[in-house]
C-alpha cells in the first residue's frame with residue numbers, strides 16, 4: 038500500500054505550491070540541475086531528489102515543510118552538502134530543502150559575545166565578521182570555508198581547535214526551529230540555561246531528523262593574546278602518540294593537537310607542497326597553544342621538552358599568523374590530498390580513548406594489510422578522534438563493499454576499546470548499521486522516543502542514524518523497528 | 528494514606544530486603560524537612576528506598592511503574608525542594624548507596640561514577656591524580672552527581688569551563704518503565720546518537736532516574752589568585768566590560784551585590800571578584816593587569832592567594848547557601864551579561880541594600896537571595912527585569928506557601944508543547960516528580 042502511495046505522487050501541483058512560497062527561482066526540478074544534489078561529501082551514496090526548494094526565510098521554510106507534511110512527502114535538509122556520513126543524502130521521491138540562500142548574519146552583539154545567523158551562513162564568515170574586533174567563532178572544521186553553520190549544528194561538528202574550547206554544541210545558545218509539522222519554535226535564548234528542557238542541546242547533533250534550524254545564536258570568544266604552533270616530527274608514530282599523552286598528563290590543555298602519518302604527510306606534500314612536513318617522518322605532531330604571552334612561552338618550552346624526550350627529530354615553532362597558517366595548511370588539506378593520491382577515498386571518524394592510540398593504530402595497520410588497501414591516518418590526537426582514510430578505486434567492481442567492510446571493522450575496533458562510532462561526522466546513512474555495536478535495543482528505542490516527539494510521521498530525513506531491517510538486515514533490532522514502523526515508510 | 532505507605536514499604540522490602548527501606552518515622556529529621564518542603568499536601572507520609580545497585584534501582588522503578596506510584600528521585604536531598612512543589616509522593620528513591628566510581632580513566636581525562644556519589648568524594652579521588660571536575664555547585668560537600676546533573680547546578684567556574692551540560696560525556700538512567708538506557712559514551716568527543724545528556728541536564732528528575740554519569744575532567748591548575756574590585760556600579764560595569772573584552776583568561780568573574788560586600792567586610796559598594804587559575808607566571812601577570820584597570824577606575828582593589836583566597840570563596844558561597852534562622856528565598860536568574868550591573872543595582876534598590884546577589888559576568892547567570900519579607904514584590908520586579916533582558920528568574924528555594932503564590936519557573940518561551948510531549952513520551956504515566964517542572968510537567 039505504501040509503495041502505491043509513492044507511485045501516485047503527482048508532483049506538478051506540489052511544485053506549484055512550492056513556487057507560490059519561494060518563487061520559481063527557488064525551486065529546482067530539472068534533472069540535470071538536480072545532479073548536484075544527489076549526494077553530499079560521501080559520494081559513494083547517491084539518490085536524486087524529486088525537487089529542490091531554496092527558501093530565504095524561516096516562514097518560507099515553515100511553509101515548505103507544511104506542504105510536505107500535508108502531502109506526506111519525506112524531506113531532507115541540506116546546507117552546503119559537505120557532510121561525510123550521507124546525512125544530506127536524499128531519499129527516493131523526496132524534497133530537498135536547501136539553506137544555501139539563507140546566508141544573512143542577523144545580529145552581532147560583541148559586548149555580549151553573541152552572533153545570530155541564518156543556517157546557510159558559512160562557518161568562517163562568522164569569524165571574519167567579528168575578527169576585526171578581536172573575536173572568533175571557535176569550532177573550525179577543516180571544511181570551514183565551505184560548510185554551513187546549519188550543517189555544523191546538525192552534525193555537532195568539531196575541528197582542530199576543539200580540544201580546549203569544545204565542539205559546536207558548546208557554542209550554540211539558542212535556535213529557531215521549524216519542526217516537521219511546520220510549526221516554529223524558539224529554544225534556548227541568548228542566555229544559557231533557560232528554564233525547561235535543554236532542547237537546544239538535544240537538537241545539536243540530531244542530523245536533520247528533528248527539524249530545520251533557521252536561526253542560530255552562537256557564542257563567540259575573545260582571540261587569545263598569543264598563539265603558537267609547534268610542529269614535531271618523529272621516526273615512529275607511537276612516539277608522537279606518547280607525546281600527546283605526556284602533554285595532557287603534564288596539565289597542559291593545548292587548543293589543538295593533531296597527528297598525521299607518513300602516508301598523509303606525503304599526500305599533502307604532493308598536493309599543497311608546503312615543504313614543511315618532512316617526507317621521511319613516520320609521523321608529525323602539530324600542537325597549538327594559546328593564552329597570555331608568558332603562558333604560551335612557558336607551555337611551548339614544556340611541550341618541546343616533552344616531544345624531545347619522546348624522540349622528536351626536530352621541532353619547528355611559529356608565532357606569527359602567516360607561518361602558523363602554513364603549518365596548519367597541510368593538515369587542513371589532508372582529505373583533499375587523499376583525493377589526489379587515489380581515485381577514491383573513504384573516511385571514518387571513530388573515537389578511541391587517547392590511551393589506546395598505539396594499540397589501535399597497529400590494529401588498523403593489520404586490517405589494512407588483511408584487506409589489501411592503503412590507509413592514511415590523520416587524527417585529532419588530543420581527543421582520540423581518528424580519521425583513517427582508506428584509499429581505493431570505486432571503478433573496480435566490489436571495491437566499495439570491501440572498503441566499507443574494512444571501515445566497519447575499524448569502527449567495531451573503536452567501540453571495542455571503549456570509544457565511539459563517530460566523533461564529528463555523524464552517523465547519517467553511512468554508519469547506522471553499526472549503532473547496535475554501541476547501543477542496546479533499549480538505548481536506541483529511547484532515542485527513537487525523541488524522534489517520535491519531533492518527527493512522528495517520520496518525514497524529516499528518514500532512514501538516517503537508526504538501523505533499519507531493510508538496510509541493515511539483522512543488525513537492526515527487530516523490536517524497536519516494529520514499534521516505529523511508521524517512521525520507516527519511505 | 529499511612530496504611531498505603533506501609534503497604535508500599537512492605538512491597539519494596541519484599542524486593543530489596545529491610546535494610547533498603549525506611550518508613551517515615553525512621554527518616555532523619557533533616558531529611559523529613561527537605562521532603563516536606565518539596566511536597567504540597569500535608570500528607571508527607573512516605574517511605575524512602577535505597578537501592579544498592581543500578582539493577583536494584585531499575586527493579587524499584589519497574590515496581591513503581593506497575594503500581595503507578597509517584598516517585599521523587601533524590602540524592603542526598605540538599606536541593607530536593609528546588610523548583611516546583613510536588614502534589615503528592617508515594618515513594619522517595621535515594622541514590623545515596625549508588626556511590627561507586629565505575630572507572631577513572633586518568634590518561635583520558637574522564638571519570639564514570641554512580642549518580643549517588645558525592646562530588647566532594649569524587650574530587651578527593653581525582654585530586655590524587657592532579658585532576659578535578661570543573662564544577663563548583665551549591666552545597667558542594669553534600670551534593671551528589673545525580674542531583675547536580677538533574678538541576679544543572681554549576682557555579683563560578685563556568686566562566687572558563689562551561690556548565691554541567693558541557694562536562695557531561697555520557698549517562699545511564701532508569702526510565703519510568705524500569706528499563707536501563709544509556710546515551711553518549713566515555714570518550715571526550717562523540718556524536719553517535721541523540722545527545723540525551725543535554726536533555727537530562729536540568730530535567731529535575733522528570734524524565735528518568737540517572738544511575739551513572741561520565742564527566743570530562745581537567746588538570747588541577749598550578750596556581751590561583753583572586754582579585755577583588757569594589758566600588759560604585761558604573762565603575763564596576765566599566766571594569767567588567769574591560770575585563771571581558773581583554774585577553775585575560777579568568778576561571779571565574781562574579782559580580783556581587785552591595786550586601787555581600789558589606790557582610791564580608793570587604794568595603795563599600797558592588798564587587799567584581801575575579802579568579803585566575805593557571806601557571807604561576809600567568810596568574811601573576813593577569814592579576815597585575817586587572818588591578819591596574821581597577822586603580823585607573825578608582826576602585827578599591829585587593830588580591831587574595833593561598834588560605835585567604837580559599838576562605839574568601841568559602842564565605843562568598845555561604846552568603847547564598849548558608850541556612851539562616853528563617854527560610855530564605857533563593858532564585859536562579861539569567862540575563863544578557865550587559866544587564867548584570869543594572870540588575871544588581873535594581874536589587875540593591877528594591878531590597879534596601881539587603882538582597883544577596885551574584886551574577887557570573889560572562890554568562891549572565893546568577894543567584895539571588897531575599898528575606899521573605901516583601902519577597903513577592905522583589906521577585907516579581909526582578910523577574911520582569913530579567914525577562915526584559917532576554918533572561919529569566921526561577922525560584923529554587925522558598926517556603927511552600929510562597930511558591931504557591933507564583934509560577935516558580937518563569938518560562939516565557941513558546942516550546943511548552945514540545946516539552947510536554949517529551950515528558951509524555953518518557954514518562955507516560957507521569958510517575959516521576961509529577962507536576963514539579965515547568966508548566967506543571
Ligand SMILES: Cc1cc2nc3c(=O)[nH]c(=O)nc-3n(C[C@@H](O)[C@H](O)[C@H](O)COP(=O)(O)OP(=O)(O)OC[C@H]3O[C@@H](n4cnc5c(N)ncnc54)[C@H](O)[C@@H]3O)c2cc1C
Pocket residue numbers: 561599600601602603604605606607608622642643665666667668669670671672673674675677678731732733735736737738848849850924960
Ligand atoms: C551548610 C549547608 C546548608 C544546607 N542548606 C540547605 C537548605 O537550605 N535547603 C536544602 O534543601 N538543603 C540544604 N542542605 C542540604 C544538602 O546538604 C544536601 O543534602 C546535598 O547537597 C545533596 O543534594 P543532591 O545533589 O544529592 O540532590 P537532591 O537535592 O537530592 O536532588 C536535587 C534534584 O535532583 C533530582 N535528582 C537527584 N538525584 C537524581 C537522579 N539520580 N536522577 C534524577 N533526578 C535526580 C531530585 O529529584 C531533585 O529534583 C544544606 C547543606 C549544607 C552543608
Ligand SMILES: Cc1cc2nc3c(=O)[nH]c(=O)nc-3n(C[C@H](O)[C@H](O)[C@H](O)COP(=O)(O)OP(=O)(O)OC[C@H]3O[C@@H](n4cnc5c(N)ncnc54)[C@H](O)[C@@H]3O)c2cc1C
Pocket residue numbers: 077078113114115116117118119120121123124125136156177178179180183184185186187188189190191192193194195196197244245246248249250251372373461462498
Ligand atoms: C574536506 C572536508 C573536511 C571536513 N572536515 C571536517 C572537520 O574537520 N570536522 C567536522 O566536524 N566535519 C568535517 N567535515 C564534514 C562536514 O563539513 C561537516 O559535517 C559540516 O558540518 C557539514 O555542513 P554542511 O553545511 O555541508 O551540511 P550538509 O552536508 O548539507 O548536511 C549535513 C547534515 O545536516 C543537516 N542539515 C543541514 N542544514 C540543516 C539545518 N539548517 N537544520 C537542520 N539540519 C540541517 C542535513 O540534513 C544533514 O543531515 C569535512 C568535510 C569535508 C568535505
